Amino acid sequence: MKSLHLIFIEILQVIIVIAVAPAFAGWVDMLKCWTQGRTSAGVLQPYRNIAKLFVKDVVLAGNASWIFRFTPYLVFGSAVVVGSVVPIISMNLFLAPSADIIVGIAIFASARFFMALAGMDIGTAFGGMGASREMMVASLTEPAILMAIFTVSLAGRSTSLLHIARSFTSGALVLRPSIVFAAIAFLLVVIAETGRIPVDNPSTHLELTMIHEAMILEYSGRHLALIEWGSMIRFFLFVTLGIACFLPWGIAVKDNVGDIAISVFFMVIKLCVVGGVLVIIETGLAKMRLFRLTEFLWAAFLMATLGVIAFFILE
């Protein structure tokens, strides 16, 4: 009986992740439009896009191999799998032990790996360029992420998300410098990982600047829909992951309806706030030249390292 409602919660969470992710993306876009003084298409716009793409036919390049067609499913699937382990509304996810935070990141990495391959599959210059740049950015973000994780897992004495979140919520609400540094680092990393300004600009197709878009340039129809959706989920998950690591307060520990409701409420608020922060950063900054990115990510790495050092020196 107990396991049954665990399964229920698990399924609920997955559904939430899949369903809410576009909305969050829409919310961020909406904020962006407001801050830039444009009229927005509303929170639901991403849903419309996805729906539109699903009904469209697929136009496939002649020399596309199975990798090209398989990648969208993998991107979507891996995102969903990670979605099943991040504590968003409840701390009792029975699938959570199957992947700790490092594994989560690695699953995203394998999705990226295939996306890069897909980019090279058609054999156009753009695809290759996108793949190359994407892998370059990834290889620079990787150390920063790991340092951030290192910090939180030092503080939480674990790499499993549940235990990190638990250990923070159980303790009193104290401001730990290491965690702050780590949080900043993680924020920068999220920007880089999800391809947002100043690292990448998702809303442009200008050859010289695009990274992520260049890889998926040849996609269309349901494939494109899956990829878009997948990356929205990925974006959402990165944010929730950050929330679970750095401000987990409010996530339901006991899973009765009341607590879950509360945690949903808190989660919505947190998401809105974080989205706001992201938007402020995005609109505040301009897109960087590709080789300026090293400095950006170096800063992220530095922050994370400071977090580790702070942990040992100050705590």
Added chain:
Amino acid sequence: MISPIELSTFSVVAFIIPILFVIVIGDNRRLLIRMSFSVSALASLVSVAAGILAVAGGGIEQVVLPIGLPTLPFHLRLDELSGFFIFVVGLLSFFVSIYSVGYVGGLGAGKPVKRLIVFYNIFIAAMFMVCLADDALFFLVAWEVMAAASYFLVMFEDGRSENRRAAYIYMVMAHIGAVLILLSFGVMAGFTTGFEGYTFDAMREARFPLKWATVAFLLSFFGFAAKAGVIPFHVWLPEAHPVAPSNVSALMSGVMLKTAIYGIIRITFDIIKVFPWWWGTMVLVLGLISAVMGVLYALMQHDLKKLLAYHSVENIGIILIGIGLSMIFTSFHLPTMAALALIAGLYHTMNHAMFKGLLFMGAGAVLHATHERNMDEMGGLIHHMPWTSAFFLVGCISISALPPFNGFVSEWLTFQAFLLSPSMPIPLMKLLIPLGAALLALTGALAAACFVKVFGVIFLGNWRGHDNHAVTEAGWSMRAGMSLTSLACLCLGILPAVVIGWMDVISERLLKAKLVTTSGVYGWMWLTPVDPERASYSGPLVLIGIVAVCAVTYLLLHVKPGSISKVPVWDCGFKKLTAKMQYNAVSFSMPFRRIFGFLFDIKEQIRLAPQRGHLAFPVNSHYYLRVRDRFWGWLYRPVIDIVVLLSRKTGMLQHGRIHVYLIYSFVTIIVLLALL
């Protein structure tokens, strides 16, 4: 019931049979190849069994052979550690032997296949003997035989001067390494007595003063490092691996380097046992350097096998990271953590053997199909060789440390070991070791980038080569070998709990500590190295999850599938889309060259032939790039120069004038008398 050590000895002896075949049926080439390699495969399989039993059964078995010096006969010993390595060596050589039937069969008629077969078998047998040896003399004999056999295998095509050069560099470095190891044995035997003192048992008993222990350790470590290709002793690898036949380079890179790891573990943990923490730190640092530099050098290559060779440097580095951490933990008396690190290292040893073997086999298949080692001449092979490309992809994913394949597991374990570093008593270490973890992460990401490049450039896109000759899929035996290896990669990836449950007796023997591997009833599903609270990974669930979601989405989307129209690539309107416009290996790695260029000796120039003195519209342009290893200039060139200089000086002695010679002996007498 035949005991494991007898089994393994038997398998070693069995490797003589193929050599006999060469003598008996040497003329019938086809038959010879089939029979000899199948025998090698069987023999390897036997030793795999021996290895499994030895580890599973636990306990130590020793045998003293009737051969060797009368006062120092050869001692054999099979314990968990050697059993594990025999298992690894045997497994890969089993796969590779299957693969070789097709690969060697496909070699040109002029190639000296007999030589290949003879030394191939000697080589494998020697690797087993290295793992079995239990006294300094036999160990070195096996070690050097291994080196010599592989040298002849590298010199397989001795017609080309580059091959000779590569083989030469390899042999010289191997021999110097061997002499260093010999000296370290000499140091350790210095604290024992008589001929018996050369057995490892006597050395285990001996207690070494720290000074001499350090000397012994450094000598042996650098000796083994020269074989393992630890930076800066790596220069022979990228030379030797490309020129060797691919099945041989699979073995060399897959398992021969591991014998060096075996030696390091054997001497450090089993013979010397107690050591200060800075030894481990040195190993760790060298490992990190090798890992990062190795992968960066690899990124710069466009010769497929050279690239893979540099990746061996990288992975040896990762293994050494694990071992170094384990040494540090041991010196701080933290056995459980040491056990975790050691297991991580050993697990990566096994993984690297598998996926690097797989990749080299794939490279061999590609080489066979295209007669081309330069990636920038390939492309789009996935359409011609679907199987090979699939297996190669498995190798790429594994080596890039991506779940659910095996490379990820060992890196994950290494990360967990890193995360335990805070319990070290020395603050400095606490602060510095996390940076090591960051470097490891960097290495993993760069490896992923590198293999996106490899797979993308070779198998995806369009054919870049000039002559588009028919590329055909590899033969059945090559595919069989590769498929088995990729299967092994997958199993090691999703069932780590089982494997580790099998092999952590090694850490129990060496460090007196086990891992808490399993928790709950479905133990085989959950890998929880420290404790479930701390960290956990379930390969099966992740795999099932991804597969399930992909399947569900696929089905949902195909209840009413929209039509798929295949069209040529959109060329933005102007009809000049050529294969040369694709990104190739060089252009792919350009951003990395920009970022990490300072680590290399890069010479890059673009020549433009202007049109009517107008640089904006060049008629044709030529791009030249040369990336060199800095270490050659830093380390090797000076040594060579000094040696040559000295030899010129010694030439002066043979002056040619008999009077001078007489003066020599005259002076010698005078000096000796004066010294009297």
Added chain:
Amino acid sequence: MILLVLIITPFVAALVLAFVGDRRFAPEINIFGSFLTFIAGVALAFEVYEHGPIIAGGKFFFVDAFSVYLSVLTAFVSMTTAVFSRGYMQREREHGRVGHLRMRFYHAMFQMFMFAMLLCLLTNNIGVLWIAMELATLSTVLLVSLYRTPNAIEAAWKYFILCGVGIAQALFGTVLLYFAAEKVIGEGGEALLWTNLIGVSGQLEPTVLSLAFVFLVVGYGTKVGLVPLHNWLPDAHSEGPTPISAVLSGLLLNIALYALVRCKVLVDGSTHTHYAGNIMMGFGIVSIVVASFSILRQKDIKRMFSYSSIEHMGIATFAFGLGGSIATFGALLHMLMHSLTKSSIFFTVGHACQMHRTQEIARIKGLFKGDSFVGWSLMLGAMAIAGMPPFGIFTSEFLILTATIKDVPLLTPFILIGLGVAFAGLLRKVQYMVSGDVPSYFEPLKTARAPVLLHMAMVLILAFYIPDFLNKWFHAAVELLK
């Protein structure tokens, strides 16, 4: 009795051959004589194995473990060399490098040389030892200049003069030895008999013996080829006929070292210091280093391998100087292995040179393809001589090196450098010669495989299994020498 046969046979054979001259069956006589000698040697060996050391001929002859194994070795290598030289000299004659008279001379002197060496080993009298050594030199001098080319004559002249001078020093040392000995033993022949001397070595006057040892080491060291007394050696080896090079570096050097070691034992017994040992170690180290660096830049294949002989003699000398049971055992093993390996290398080198009609390394190519047997035996021989397992030299070097790092760690770097450089040099040249394509001027020849196979097989087997009697002798010798 057997002893007499052993010593007489080569002498008689020499006379017979000198008489018979260059008939068709002269080589066969040569082989047969050497074969008889070998048989006698083996028989003697068994007698020694049964009853221990033998003193015969009114104390004139003395055979113990140390000398018996060397004499069997000498007989064996001379036999195989005789077999090899049959075809080899035949071809030299066809190439018109030697005539009838010289062939007669060659065969006679070959046997005479054997006689001299065996006399060295079997005699009990240090004076006679000296005489025989001189005889060995004189009998080979004219063999070195057999081809009468300017270089050959120059080489022979240097050989003659340098070894003559050296050997003269050795005689002076012997005189001093006698001078010291007669005080204890009394005048007359008795005072030069090894068996008497070793008994009373404790009472011999140290100062005189150390003075004597200087002359002895310079004298016999010249023939061992210790740097800086080695200059004759590369010339003589490279210019003489290959069989002679084989026996020179395979046997003569051993004999000289034997004489030196015999003397060292006496001196040690008298001085009770490590004085003699230190001198030998010094010579050894210098020889190893200089020889190995010289190997690097040789253009002539036979010169190269003669330098490697110097290097190995240096190793053996060093080990004897180092003393101690392990090192001495290693040194004895090393002498055996080196002479087997090196002579077989010279056999193959001879073939290679005849096939290419040159001794220049630069012009010897593609032996793997040209004649795989010669190619592989050259390659493996070079590996063996460079100290690669599974060949016996590795075993001895292993023992010597480990003993060195035990006792005098500070000297190991030099040996290490020496071995490393020598290995690199040898491998480089040999690899060049065996690999690649067959040059146009290459002419395939019928090769004498038996000697090479025999030697390499022994080197290989002895690495893994040292028979009981050999082991017993070695240990007896170690007891005597260490």
Added chain:
Amino acid sequence: MNLQVLAQVNSFLAALVLLTAFAMLSQRKINSLVTLFAWQGLFLSINTAVVGFVASKHHLYISSLLTLSIKVILLPYILHVLVVRLKIRKDVETIVNIPTTMLIGIALVIFSYHLTAPVRQMSTLITRSTLAVALATVMIGLLMMITRKHAVTQIIGFLAMENGLFFAATSATYGMPLVVELGVALDVLIAAFIFGIFFFHISTTFDSLSVEQMESLREDT
């Protein structure tokens, strides 16, 4: 006569041997070199006889006769014949000039005197003081080989060394055992035979007996 006188005679002969050695060192003409060599041999054999008489060692008479026959008659004769046959007229040019050579020679005498001091202490023979002379003679012979550029002179130097050795044998000890003496003599004979052959080879191949042409086997290039 009493031992004292004989001892005097003995040391006088020793002095003569040394003197001839120096004379050879200073001599340029080959013919006279040969003559000097013969003289040295003569003194040697007389000395041997004297020692034999003193110590009543009869085998020393034999060896003295041997010396007389070989070193005084045979070898000088052979050398002379060769010199005539090979038409060696001109003087031998030296590497180091004569005075320097002499100085070195003197230094050698002093050195060998110093070396043989301990031996002299313990020796009971009347001939003991002559060991230094013997060693000096050997050394001077070697010095001569070094400084002369001519094959024949090198050989003469070599034989002079031999003389020194023989002198050492008779003076330090009342002669070596007969076997050894005979053997040595035999070796000297063979050596003589061989260098005889050599002279012809060299002079035919290099059309001169100067050692300087024989410097082609060198590695310092």
